[in-house]
Amino acid sequence: MRRLLTTILSALVTFAIVVMAAMLWAVWMYQGAGPAAKSGDMTTVELRHGASLPEIASSLERAGVVRSSAIFITAAQVTGAARRMKAGEYEFPSHASMARVLDDIRNGRIVRHQVTIPEGLTSEMVVEILAKKTDLSGDAPAPAEGTILPETYQYERGEDRAKVLKKMMDARDELLGALWAKRQSGLPFTTPMEAVTMASIVEKETGKASERPRVAAVFLNRLRTGMRLQSDPTIIYGITGGRPLGRGIRASELAQATPYNTYLIDGLPPTPIANPGRAALAAVLDPPKTTELYFVADGTGGHVFASTLEEHNRNVAKWRGVEREHAQAKAEAAPEPLAGAPEVDGAKVKAQP
Secondary structure (H helix, E strand, O other): OHHHHHHHHHHHHHHHHHHHHHHHHHHHHHHOOOOOOOOOOEEEEEEOOOOOHHHHHHHHHHHOOOOOHHHHHHHHHHHOHHHHOOOEEEEEEOOOOHHHHHHHHHOOOOOOEEEEOOOOOOHHHHHHHHHOOOOOEOOOOOOOOOOOOOOEEEEOOOOEHHHHHHHHHHHHHHHHHHHHHOOOOOOOOOOHHHHHHHHHHHHHHOOOHHHHHHHHHHHHHHHHHOOOOOOHHHHHHHHHOOOOOOOOEOHHHHOOOOOOOOOOOOOOOOOOOOOOOHHHHHHHHOOOOOOOOEEEEOOOOOEEEEOOHHHHHHHHHHHHHHHHHHHHHHHHHOOOOOOOOOOOOOOEOOOOO
Protein backbone atom coordinates (compact mmCIF):
# COMPACT_ATOMS: atom_id res chain seq x y z
CA MET A 1 0.00 0.00 0.00
CA ARG A 2 2.82 2.38 0.87
CA ARG A 3 4.53 1.61 -2.41
CA LEU A 4 1.25 2.25 -4.29
CA LEU A 5 0.73 5.60 -2.56
CA THR A 6 4.27 6.60 -3.37
CA THR A 7 3.75 5.71 -7.03
CA ILE A 8 0.47 7.65 -7.22
CA LEU A 9 1.99 10.67 -5.47
CA SER A 10 4.99 10.59 -7.81
CA ALA A 11 2.66 10.40 -10.82
CA LEU A 12 0.60 13.33 -9.55
CA VAL A 13 3.72 15.45 -8.99
CA THR A 14 4.98 14.57 -12.47
CA PHE A 15 1.59 15.40 -13.97
CA ALA A 16 1.49 18.71 -12.11
CA ILE A 17 4.97 19.57 -13.34
CA VAL A 18 3.97 18.70 -16.91
CA VAL A 19 0.77 20.76 -16.64
CA MET A 20 2.64 23.71 -15.17
CA ALA A 21 5.31 23.47 -17.86
CA ALA A 22 2.60 23.34 -20.52
CA MET A 23 0.89 26.36 -19.01
CA LEU A 24 4.14 28.30 -18.82
CA TRP A 25 4.88 27.36 -22.44
CA ALA A 26 1.37 28.49 -23.52
CA VAL A 27 1.77 31.77 -21.62
CA TRP A 28 5.14 32.30 -23.26
CA MET A 29 3.64 31.53 -26.67
CA TYR A 30 0.83 34.00 -25.96
CA GLN A 31 2.71 36.88 -24.37
CA GLY A 32 6.26 36.36 -25.57
CA ALA A 33 7.82 37.65 -28.77
CA GLY A 34 6.30 36.20 -31.90
CA PRO A 35 7.98 35.07 -35.13
CA ALA A 36 10.14 37.43 -37.15
CA ALA A 37 8.58 38.87 -40.27
CA LYS A 38 9.45 36.89 -43.39
CA SER A 39 10.54 40.10 -45.10
CA GLY A 40 10.90 43.67 -43.89
CA ASP A 41 9.64 44.92 -40.57
CA MET A 42 5.94 44.21 -41.04
CA THR A 43 3.68 41.37 -42.13
CA THR A 44 0.43 42.19 -43.90
CA VAL A 45 -2.53 39.84 -43.55
CA GLU A 46 -6.01 40.31 -44.98
CA LEU A 47 -8.81 38.63 -43.03
CA ARG A 48 -11.92 38.26 -45.15
CA HIS A 49 -15.42 39.08 -43.98
CA GLY A 50 -17.21 36.03 -42.63
CA ALA A 51 -14.02 34.09 -41.90
CA SER A 52 -14.28 31.56 -39.07
CA LEU A 53 -11.91 31.52 -36.11
CA PRO A 54 -10.00 28.46 -37.41
CA GLU A 55 -9.63 30.16 -40.82
CA ILE A 56 -8.29 33.33 -39.18
CA ALA A 57 -5.87 31.34 -37.04
CA SER A 58 -4.69 29.34 -40.04
CA SER A 59 -4.16 32.51 -42.10
CA LEU A 60 -2.05 34.02 -39.33
CA GLU A 61 0.04 30.88 -38.95
CA ARG A 62 0.65 30.57 -42.71
CA ALA A 63 1.70 34.24 -42.84
CA GLY A 64 4.18 33.66 -40.04
CA VAL A 65 2.44 36.01 -37.60
CA VAL A 66 1.75 33.35 -34.93
CA ARG A 67 3.57 30.08 -34.25
CA SER A 68 0.54 27.97 -33.37
CA SER A 69 -2.97 28.28 -34.74
CA ALA A 70 -4.23 25.93 -32.03
CA ILE A 71 -2.95 28.14 -29.22
CA PHE A 72 -4.35 31.21 -31.00
CA ILE A 73 -7.78 29.57 -31.16
CA THR A 74 -7.59 28.62 -27.48
CA ALA A 75 -6.47 32.12 -26.47
CA ALA A 76 -9.27 33.71 -28.51
CA GLN A 77 -11.85 31.47 -26.83
CA VAL A 78 -10.48 31.90 -23.30
CA THR A 79 -10.28 35.72 -23.58
CA GLY A 80 -13.68 36.06 -25.26
CA ALA A 81 -12.12 37.65 -28.32
CA ALA A 82 -13.44 34.86 -30.55
CA ARG A 83 -16.85 36.56 -30.64
CA ARG A 84 -15.44 39.97 -31.60
CA MET A 85 -12.95 39.29 -34.39
CA LYS A 86 -13.04 41.98 -37.09
CA ALA A 87 -12.24 41.45 -40.75
CA GLY A 88 -9.91 43.71 -42.73
CA GLU A 89 -6.29 44.31 -43.65
CA TYR A 90 -3.79 44.19 -40.79
CA GLU A 91 -0.09 44.99 -40.46
CA PHE A 92 1.76 43.24 -37.66
CA PRO A 93 5.30 44.25 -36.67
CA SER A 94 8.05 41.67 -36.65
CA HIS A 95 8.10 39.64 -33.40
CA ALA A 96 4.61 40.86 -32.39
CA SER A 97 3.27 38.79 -29.51
CA MET A 98 0.16 36.67 -29.96
CA ALA A 99 -1.50 38.87 -27.34
CA ARG A 100 -0.79 41.94 -29.48
CA VAL A 101 -2.08 40.22 -32.63
CA LEU A 102 -5.26 39.08 -30.94
CA ASP A 103 -5.87 42.50 -29.41
CA ASP A 104 -5.43 44.24 -32.78
CA ILE A 105 -7.94 41.93 -34.47
CA ARG A 106 -10.42 42.14 -31.61
CA ASN A 107 -10.31 45.96 -31.71
CA GLY A 108 -10.27 46.23 -35.50
CA ARG A 109 -6.98 48.12 -35.84
CA ILE A 110 -7.02 47.67 -39.59
CA VAL A 111 -4.73 49.39 -42.10
CA ARG A 112 -6.20 52.68 -43.30
CA HIS A 113 -5.38 53.80 -46.83
CA GLN A 114 -5.97 57.36 -47.94
CA VAL A 115 -6.70 59.42 -51.01
CA THR A 116 -6.15 63.17 -51.31
CA ILE A 117 -8.43 65.28 -53.51
CA PRO A 118 -6.89 68.68 -54.34
CA GLU A 119 -9.08 71.78 -54.42
CA GLY A 120 -10.40 72.90 -57.78
CA LEU A 121 -10.73 69.55 -59.55
CA THR A 122 -13.85 68.71 -61.52
CA SER A 123 -15.98 65.76 -60.42
CA GLU A 124 -14.78 63.73 -63.41
CA MET A 125 -11.18 64.30 -62.33
CA VAL A 126 -12.00 63.11 -58.81
CA VAL A 127 -13.57 59.92 -60.14
CA GLU A 128 -10.45 59.35 -62.27
CA ILE A 129 -8.29 59.56 -59.13
CA LEU A 130 -10.47 56.94 -57.43
CA ALA A 131 -10.35 54.72 -60.53
CA LYS A 132 -6.54 54.64 -60.31
CA LYS A 133 -6.64 53.35 -56.73
CA THR A 134 -6.16 49.62 -57.28
CA ASP A 135 -6.97 48.84 -53.63
CA LEU A 136 -10.57 50.04 -54.15
CA SER A 137 -13.37 48.12 -55.82
CA GLY A 138 -16.47 48.84 -57.90
CA ASP A 139 -17.34 51.79 -60.09
CA ALA A 140 -18.35 55.34 -59.18
CA PRO A 141 -20.08 57.63 -61.68
CA ALA A 142 -19.12 61.31 -61.59
CA PRO A 143 -21.56 63.28 -59.42
CA ALA A 144 -22.78 66.79 -60.13
CA GLU A 145 -20.10 69.48 -60.21
CA GLY A 146 -19.39 71.07 -56.86
CA THR A 147 -20.83 68.28 -54.70
CA ILE A 148 -17.45 66.95 -53.46
CA LEU A 149 -15.34 68.38 -50.65
CA PRO A 150 -11.63 68.27 -51.57
CA GLU A 151 -9.74 66.79 -48.62
CA THR A 152 -7.84 63.65 -47.58
CA TYR A 153 -10.05 60.63 -46.95
CA GLN A 154 -9.27 57.26 -45.38
CA TYR A 155 -10.60 53.95 -46.61
CA GLU A 156 -10.11 50.21 -46.20
CA ARG A 157 -8.60 47.93 -48.81
CA GLY A 158 -11.34 46.63 -51.06
CA GLU A 159 -13.81 49.36 -50.10
CA ASP A 160 -16.26 50.34 -52.82
CA ARG A 161 -15.38 53.47 -54.79
CA ALA A 162 -18.98 54.69 -54.62
CA LYS A 163 -18.81 54.47 -50.82
CA VAL A 164 -15.63 56.55 -50.69
CA LEU A 165 -17.17 59.09 -53.06
CA LYS A 166 -20.25 59.31 -50.84
CA LYS A 167 -17.98 60.21 -47.89
CA MET A 168 -16.68 63.13 -49.92
CA MET A 169 -20.19 64.27 -50.84
CA ASP A 170 -21.48 63.90 -47.27
CA ALA A 171 -18.52 65.94 -46.01
CA ARG A 172 -19.34 68.71 -48.48
CA ASP A 173 -23.01 68.71 -47.43
CA GLU A 174 -22.07 68.90 -43.75
CA LEU A 175 -19.59 71.74 -44.24
CA LEU A 176 -21.84 73.71 -46.58
CA GLY A 177 -24.75 73.38 -44.17
CA ALA A 178 -22.67 74.72 -41.28
CA LEU A 179 -21.25 77.63 -43.29
CA TRP A 180 -24.60 78.52 -44.85
CA ALA A 181 -26.25 78.68 -41.42
CA LYS A 182 -23.68 81.27 -40.31
CA ARG A 183 -23.42 83.14 -43.62
CA GLN A 184 -23.01 86.87 -43.75
CA SER A 185 -26.22 88.81 -44.34
CA GLY A 186 -26.82 90.63 -47.62
CA LEU A 187 -25.02 88.19 -49.90
CA PRO A 188 -26.08 88.45 -53.57
CA PHE A 189 -27.37 84.88 -53.90
CA THR A 190 -30.23 82.93 -52.37
CA THR A 191 -29.27 79.25 -52.41
CA PRO A 192 -26.33 77.21 -51.08
CA MET A 193 -25.63 75.90 -54.58
CA GLU A 194 -25.19 79.44 -55.89
CA ALA A 195 -22.61 79.93 -53.14
CA VAL A 196 -20.81 76.77 -54.29
CA THR A 197 -20.81 78.08 -57.87
CA MET A 198 -19.25 81.34 -56.74
CA ALA A 199 -16.74 79.49 -54.55
CA SER A 200 -15.69 77.33 -57.50
CA ILE A 201 -14.86 80.47 -59.50
CA VAL A 202 -12.88 81.89 -56.59
CA GLU A 203 -11.04 78.56 -56.25
CA LYS A 204 -9.97 78.59 -59.90
CA GLU A 205 -9.03 82.29 -59.98
CA THR A 206 -6.24 82.13 -57.42
CA GLY A 207 -3.90 79.49 -56.10
CA LYS A 208 -3.02 81.58 -53.04
CA ALA A 209 -5.14 80.78 -50.02
CA SER A 210 -4.56 84.24 -48.53
CA GLU A 211 -6.16 85.86 -51.59
CA ARG A 212 -9.39 83.89 -51.63
CA PRO A 213 -11.41 86.21 -49.33
CA ARG A 214 -10.35 89.26 -51.34
CA VAL A 215 -11.10 87.61 -54.69
CA ALA A 216 -14.47 86.49 -53.34
CA ALA A 217 -15.23 90.08 -52.31
CA VAL A 218 -14.43 91.33 -55.83
CA PHE A 219 -16.86 88.93 -57.50
CA LEU A 220 -19.57 89.55 -54.91
CA ASN A 221 -19.16 93.29 -55.39
CA ARG A 222 -19.57 92.76 -59.13
CA LEU A 223 -22.77 90.82 -58.60
CA ARG A 224 -24.14 93.54 -56.35
CA THR A 225 -23.40 96.27 -58.86
CA GLY A 226 -24.67 94.34 -61.88
CA MET A 227 -21.24 93.93 -63.47
CA ARG A 228 -20.47 90.75 -65.36
CA LEU A 229 -18.09 88.43 -63.57
CA GLN A 230 -15.69 88.20 -66.55
CA SER A 231 -13.85 85.19 -65.15
CA ASP A 232 -11.45 83.35 -67.47
CA PRO A 233 -11.83 79.95 -65.71
CA THR A 234 -15.54 79.96 -66.58
CA ILE A 235 -14.67 80.38 -70.26
CA ILE A 236 -12.24 77.45 -70.04
CA TYR A 237 -14.91 75.30 -68.39
CA GLY A 238 -17.29 76.06 -71.24
CA ILE A 239 -14.63 74.95 -73.74
CA THR A 240 -12.99 71.93 -72.08
CA GLY A 241 -15.29 70.97 -69.21
CA GLY A 242 -12.65 72.09 -66.75
CA ARG A 243 -9.61 70.40 -68.30
CA PRO A 244 -6.51 72.60 -68.57
CA LEU A 245 -6.51 74.61 -71.78
CA GLY A 246 -2.74 74.41 -72.07
CA ARG A 247 -2.46 77.95 -73.43
CA GLY A 248 -3.96 81.38 -73.04
CA ILE A 249 -7.53 82.17 -74.03
CA ARG A 250 -7.91 83.42 -77.60
CA ALA A 251 -9.96 86.47 -78.53
CA SER A 252 -12.29 84.23 -80.52
CA GLU A 253 -12.96 82.17 -77.39
CA LEU A 254 -13.77 85.30 -75.39
CA ALA A 255 -16.52 85.95 -77.94
CA GLN A 256 -17.71 82.33 -78.05
CA ALA A 257 -21.23 81.99 -76.65
CA THR A 258 -21.47 79.26 -74.01
CA PRO A 259 -23.57 79.13 -70.81
CA TYR A 260 -20.29 79.58 -68.90
CA ASN A 261 -18.89 82.61 -70.70
CA THR A 262 -19.19 85.20 -67.96
CA TYR A 263 -17.89 87.85 -70.34
CA LEU A 264 -21.21 87.49 -72.18
CA ILE A 265 -23.76 86.28 -69.59
CA ASP A 266 -25.07 88.18 -66.57
CA GLY A 267 -24.67 86.75 -63.10
CA LEU A 268 -23.47 83.29 -62.24
CA PRO A 269 -22.96 80.40 -64.68
CA PRO A 270 -25.53 77.57 -64.48
CA THR A 271 -23.37 75.23 -62.37
CA PRO A 272 -20.10 75.23 -60.44
CA ILE A 273 -16.99 74.87 -62.58
CA ALA A 274 -15.05 72.76 -60.06
CA ASN A 275 -15.18 71.42 -56.51
CA PRO A 276 -14.13 74.25 -54.17
CA GLY A 277 -12.36 73.63 -50.89
CA ARG A 278 -13.12 74.81 -47.37
CA ALA A 279 -11.29 78.13 -47.70
CA ALA A 280 -13.09 79.15 -50.89
CA LEU A 281 -16.51 78.24 -49.49
CA ALA A 282 -15.81 80.13 -46.27
CA ALA A 283 -14.52 83.15 -48.21
CA VAL A 284 -17.70 83.38 -50.29
CA LEU A 285 -20.05 83.04 -47.33
CA ASP A 286 -18.15 85.44 -45.08
CA PRO A 287 -16.23 87.84 -47.36
CA PRO A 288 -14.39 90.96 -46.21
CA LYS A 289 -16.01 94.35 -46.75
CA THR A 290 -14.23 96.00 -49.67
CA THR A 291 -15.00 98.28 -52.62
CA GLU A 292 -12.66 96.44 -54.99
CA LEU A 293 -14.01 95.45 -58.39
CA TYR A 294 -10.86 94.50 -60.33
CA PHE A 295 -7.72 92.41 -60.02
CA VAL A 296 -4.88 91.43 -62.32
CA ALA A 297 -1.80 89.24 -62.01
CA ASP A 298 1.19 90.86 -60.35
CA GLY A 299 3.89 88.61 -61.81
CA THR A 300 4.64 86.77 -58.55
CA GLY A 301 1.77 84.26 -58.58
CA GLY A 302 -0.62 86.65 -56.86
CA HIS A 303 -2.79 89.58 -57.88
CA VAL A 304 -3.05 93.32 -57.37
CA PHE A 305 -6.51 94.72 -56.64
CA ALA A 306 -8.25 97.98 -57.51
CA SER A 307 -11.54 99.73 -56.75
CA THR A 308 -11.61 101.95 -59.85
CA LEU A 309 -11.13 101.27 -63.54
CA GLU A 310 -8.46 103.98 -63.74
CA GLU A 311 -6.41 102.34 -61.03
CA HIS A 312 -6.96 98.93 -62.59
CA ASN A 313 -5.76 100.11 -66.00
CA ARG A 314 -2.52 101.29 -64.42
CA ASN A 315 -2.10 97.85 -62.81
CA VAL A 316 -2.78 96.16 -66.15
CA ALA A 317 -0.14 98.36 -67.82
CA LYS A 318 2.39 97.24 -65.22
CA TRP A 319 1.47 93.60 -65.81
CA ARG A 320 1.86 94.03 -69.57
CA GLY A 321 5.35 95.36 -68.92
CA VAL A 322 6.16 92.27 -66.86
CA GLU A 323 4.82 90.11 -69.69
CA ARG A 324 7.01 91.83 -72.24
CA GLU A 325 10.09 91.39 -70.06
CA HIS A 326 9.34 87.70 -69.61
CA ALA A 327 8.72 87.25 -73.35
CA GLN A 328 11.96 89.02 -74.23
CA ALA A 329 13.98 86.97 -71.76
CA LYS A 330 12.41 83.77 -73.09
CA ALA A 331 13.12 84.78 -76.70
CA GLU A 332 16.75 85.55 -75.90
CA ALA A 333 17.21 82.19 -74.20
CA ALA A 334 15.48 80.17 -76.94
CA PRO A 335 17.33 78.78 -79.99
CA GLU A 336 16.63 80.39 -83.36
CA PRO A 337 13.65 78.83 -85.18
CA LEU A 338 14.17 76.85 -88.36
CA ALA A 339 13.46 78.68 -91.62
CA GLY A 340 9.86 78.34 -92.69
CA ALA A 341 8.56 77.25 -89.26
CA PRO A 342 4.85 78.12 -88.84
CA GLU A 343 3.88 80.88 -86.44
CA VAL A 344 1.76 80.06 -83.40
CA ASP A 345 -1.54 81.88 -83.04
CA GLY A 346 -1.50 84.65 -80.48
CA ALA A 347 -3.24 83.88 -77.17
CA LYS A 348 -4.85 86.15 -74.61
CA VAL A 349 -2.91 86.33 -71.34
CA LYS A 350 -5.27 86.53 -68.39
CA ALA A 351 -6.10 89.97 -67.08
CA GLN A 352 -9.35 91.24 -65.59
CA PRO A 353 -10.82 94.13 -67.62
